[in-house]
Amino acid sequence: MKEEKISCLCITNNRVDFLKRSIDCFKNQTHKSRELLIFYTKDDIETKKYSKSIQSNRVILTNNTESNGYFIDSAKRSVSFFELFDSEEVTIQFKDEMYLVVCDGSIKKTKNKSKATHFKLRKHEGRVGFQLNDSQYIQIEDNLKSIKISSKINFYSFTKTFSDSIVFANDLDELSSVHPLDQWKKTVIKKSKSNIFFVELDTNLNLSLGYKRNLSVSFSSGNYVCIWDDDDEYDINRLYNQFNFLKFTKKSACSLSSLIIYDELDQRRYLSSERAGGWEGTILCKKDEMGSFASLNRKEDTPVLDYLKRTGKLSVMEDPELYKYCIHRNNISGEDHFAKLLKNSEAL
Numbered sequence: 001m002k003e004e005k006i007s008c009l010c011i012t013n014n015r016v017d018f019l020k021r022s023i024d025c026f027k028n029q030t031h032k033s034r035e036l037l038i039f040y041t042k043d044d045i046e047t048k049k050y051s052k053s054i055q056s057n058r059v060i061l062t063n064n065t066e067s068n069g070y071f072i073d074s075a076k077r078s079v080s081f082f083e084l085f086d087s088e089e090v091t092i093q094f095k096d097e098m099y100l101v102v103c104d105g106s107i108k109k110t111k112n113k114s115k116a117t118h119f120k121l122r123k124h125e126g127r128v129g130f131q132l133n134d135s136q137y138i139q140i141e142d143n144l145k146s147i148k149i150s151s152k153i154n155f156y157s158f159t160k161t162f163s164d165s166i167v168f169a170n171d172l173d174e175l176s177s178v179h180p181l182d183q184w185k186k187t188v189i190k191k192s193k194s195n196i197f198f199v200e201l202d203t204n205l206n207l208s209l210g211y212k213r214n215l216s217v218s219f220s221s222g223n224y225v226c227i228w229d230d231d232d233e234y235d236i237n238r239l240y241n242q243f244n245f246l247k248f249t250k251k252s253a254c255s256l257s258s259l260i261i262y263d264e265l266d267q268r269r270y271l272s273s274e275r276a277g278g279w280e281g282t283i284l285c286k287k288d289e290m291g292s293f294a295s296l297n298r299k300e301d302t303p304v305l306d307y308l309k310r311t312g313k314l315s316v317m318e319d320p321e322l323y324k325y326c327i328h329r330n331n332i333s334g335e336d337h338f339a340k341l342l343k344n345s346e347a348l
Helices: 016-027 045-051 209-218 238-249 302-310 335-343
Strands: 006-011 034-041 057-062 089-094 099-103 106-110 119-124 127-131 137-140 147-150 166-169 185-190 196-202 224-227 253-256 260-263 268-271 284-286 314-317 323-327
Touching: 006 016, 006 209, 006 238, 016 034, 016 045, 034 045, 034 209, 045 196, 106 147, 196 209, 224 238, 238 253, 238 284, 238 314, 253 302, 260 335, 302 314
Parallel strands: 006 034, 006 224, 034 196, 057 196, 253 314, 260 323
Antiparallel strands: 057 185, 089 099, 089 119, 089 166, 099 106, 119 127, 127 137, 137 147, 224 284, 253 284, 260 268
16 A cells, blocks of 8 residues: 655754754655655755755745734734634734723723733634633624623624724734735746755745744645654654554544653753643644644644644654654753753653
């Protein structure tokens, strides 16, 4: 029986030394039908130079359109409304830069962002609702003529209610433009028999890591996709074992309950703590059933894992040696994150 193709998705930025190691791990995989898509931006000169030095396919994606849609934190991070997720925590900010506050059953506005009420965004067939707690919701009439507390969820057409009146805000500082995934123009620079593809993003847009991941999924040709971070290491049987476990359990996705953490500074190995839903970076999933990444630069993969767990599509595998999470102090996450990771891990 012919093997299913797995697309390994790598987002990189000026880390060629790490990338070389990641590519070697890909080349050594025992699952034969696979491809590696490496996405980088046009200002990443080192990656571009390296792409010309090895046998690979080279592609340029161009997007000259303007930023699209609604906002999370209008002053700092713009994002297409379509990329907001069910259960994502948001605050509601009006165009006059006032925030919505619900306190003791009354509804007010405030300029103090720290006092803004946090809601859970609920999505249903292109419409949205706002959940205050287990039994209360916010009801918003068109044109904001009335905002009140309700015991029933009301779903609204965002194009009608929020087109000029409301933005969604959170506490993140990243600036990120977002565009429809189908508006990128593909130009092939070099064709090769290699299963490695370097994809240059020719744009001045400041794109989040999550958006780049979604873009890489949309341009992949495999029926399955796998996160393939540029700075981690992978056992030669990672794809083979995870894919076969996924098939054995008759699920659409597979993650690892634990992994090996390697501190490159101290050159020590640790066994991570176990996570009931697995570790986000270890996901291997059927492409058309994985949902979407959040347009964030950190924790962008959490909504994918949450979605797979909530819909019963996820199988969690115990094989930590398949994935080595490398701490090198240039990771996206900070020192506090690593300290917590190591505290909850077992030294080997």
